[in-house]
Amino acid sequence: MPRRPVKRVPQLLAILVLAATTAAVWAAWLGWDQHRDVHPDGSVTGPYEAWQVIGLVLTLMPPLYWAASRGYVAGAVLGVTAGLTVAAYVDWSDDSSGLFMVGVLMVMAGSLVTTVGATAVIASMKKRTR
Template identity: 70%
Template structure:
């Protein structure tokens, strides 16, 4: 009975670490850009550029790989999802229309499914590789 809590500690720690890393990555890639660009025709875009979002996604691959390759699937999926959802909520909650909740929900669902698929692929590839032996 005592073994179960000890097996949960690394998973919970992985969730916490991934959530904090994800929040820091959001702040580094997206948190500083808060202004919209006005186009010549009067429309607005932004506040994020495509390179910022791509940079965030690429930056998150390393911690997701770290967690999934160590079989901390819950850490990879839930930590990243919680971090992105929390960051999006904090960053977008000043929207007076209330529509930001839809965007936050889309971030939550999308990040959950994408990190679940990426984690499954990583685990599958790592399992297929098996243990490596060094011939002397």
């Protein structure tokens, strides 16, 4: 079976659209909650609740599926990863300790691994249905 050449312009557009969508979804789910919760026992949690992160992930699934099911696997992986990385950097860059970069790198690595896995599953499911 001959391989199709990679369509560069659609892949680039998929990357840009998914990165912008991902950053907007981050702002909608996580951008507004910036305070930490102090519990009666003195422990501190936050600033995000689990339901916010779950909502972010579930909201990102349809655009990821859209791109991956149309063959824009690189666009799906790089767009979501870039969007989450940039959003985390912008959101956390006011941290005075400088440790925010550790968190940003963890977001980048985790989103890269997760989106590679999700797009691989989506692409393989689409190949089976064809």
